[in-house]
Amino acid sequence: MGEVYPWQVTLWQQLAGRRQHAHAYLLHGPVGIGKRALAERFMASLLCLKPNGLEACGTCKACHLLAAGTHPDNFVLEPEEADKPIKVDQVRELVNFVVQTAQLGGRKVVLVEPTEAMNINASNALLKSLEEPAGDTVLLLISHQSSRLLPTVRSRCVQQACPLPSTEQSLAWLTQALPESSEAARAELLRLAAGSPLAAVKMHEQGVPAQRAQVIEGVKKLLKQQIGPSQLAESWNAISLQLLFDWFCDWAQLMLRYQLTTDEQGLGADDMRKVVQYLAEKTPQRKVLQIQDWLLAQRQKVMGKANLNRVLLLEALLVQWASLPGPG
Numbered sequence: 312m313g314e315v316y317p318w319q320v321t322l323w324q325q326l327a328g329r330r331q332h333a334h335a336y337l338l339h340g341p342v343g344i345g346k347r348a349l350a351e352r353f354m355a356s357l358l359c360l361k362p363n364g365l366e367a368c369g370t371c372k373a374c375h376l377l378a379a380g381t382h383p384d385n386f387v388l389e390p391e392e393a394d395k396p397i398k399v400d401q402v403r404e405l406v407n408f409v410v411q412t413a414q415l416g417g418r419k420v421v422l423v424e425p426t427e428a429m430n431i432n433a434s435n436a437l438l439k440s441l442e443e444p445a446g447d448t449v450l451l452l453i454s455h456q457s458s459r460l461l462p463t464v465r466s467r468c469v470q471q472a473c474p475l476p477s478t479e480q481s482l483a484w485l486t487q488a489l490p491e492s493s494e495a496a497r498a499e500l501l502r503l504a505a506g507s508p509l510a511a512v513k514m515h516e517q518g519v520p521a522q523r524a525q526v527i528e529g530v531k532k533l534l535k536q537q538i539g540p541s542q543l544a545e546s547w548n549a550i551s552l553q554l555l556f557d558w559f560c561d562w563a564q565l566m567l568r569y570q571l572t573t574d575e576q577g578l579g580a581d582d583m584r585k586v587v588q589y590l591a592e593k594t595p596q597r598k599v600l601q602i603q604d605w606l607l608a609q610r611q612k613v614m615g616k617a618n619l620n621r622v623l624l625l626e627a628l629l630v631q632w633a634s635l636p637g638p639g
């Protein structure tokens with residue numbers, strides 16, 4: 312069974328406490344808040360032969376089989392490799408599973424994550440199972456970006472929004488999860504993770520705060536012409552492209568906001584404040600808008616896992632960034 316997070320108490324009761332279960336649920340919300348854990352807990356409860364209230368008992372045959380990953384009435388559909396699409400052949404296997412009779416005589420439960428990893432063909436194959444429910448099958452679809460799903464997929468599910476926990480809840484949980492870190496470091500991690508506590512822990516494990524410091528140091532050197540764009544791009548080899556584009560998009564947005572409001576409170580995180588302010592004051596607004604458009608478009612490609620030439624893309628970014636201050 313998945314871990315139980317304190318911010319999911321109400322969510323759990325809404326979901327598991329329904330009198331009658333829907334044929335398909337769509338659990339949607341930001342990355343890093345425990346949707347998978349919630350879905351696994353729900354799956355265990357739906358498959359358990361002797362549930363204890365809303366919870367799976369953990370001791371019956373179904374619970375043992377599920378824990379061992381050999382429950383015959385359970386199907387998990389996810390990409391074969393991380394960040395790759397779910398293939399249409401995988402969905403066909405799922406469709407076959409859904410029409411079979413449950414072997415343990417109870418429910419069958421399917422978990423799909425992330426649902427947006429299905430292309431149009433795969434989604435259309437899945438629709439068949441969503442449209443023609445077979446027996447007592449429950450489909451749990453998890454999505455981090457439900458706006459990318461086919462409307463026909465969304466409309467056939469009971470949608471369960473999984474919101475971000477409050478900052479207080481997240482910080483309280485992070486205190487337990489990262490007892491070695493300082494309070495300031497935990498707050499910084501949560502901010503970097505856009506408020507997702509599990510993503511914050513992952514970023515801590517991946518050394519993201521140090522990477523960000525490295526990037527900011529590099530940007531300062533670039534603006535002082537102490538390093539060239541290509542050399543700097545090379546030195547960021549170990550840093551995820553998605554993170555880099557998240558940060559630069561954020562900075563461009565902050566620049567624009569400062570130009571419009573000259574509100575120093577709105578300059579964002581301390582680590583980049585001065586640089587953002589300097590750039591906002593020295594750069595014509597037209598150029599900020601231009602680079603922002605460009606950044607947003609590239610970020611879409613990065614998020615869509617397009618096949619990109621990493622070094623060339625970063626060089627293009629840094630060449631434009633270096634030429635921000637001044638007319639032109």
Ligand SMILES: [Zn+2]
Pocket residue numbers: 358359360361362367368369370371372373374
């Ligand atoms: Zn059980």
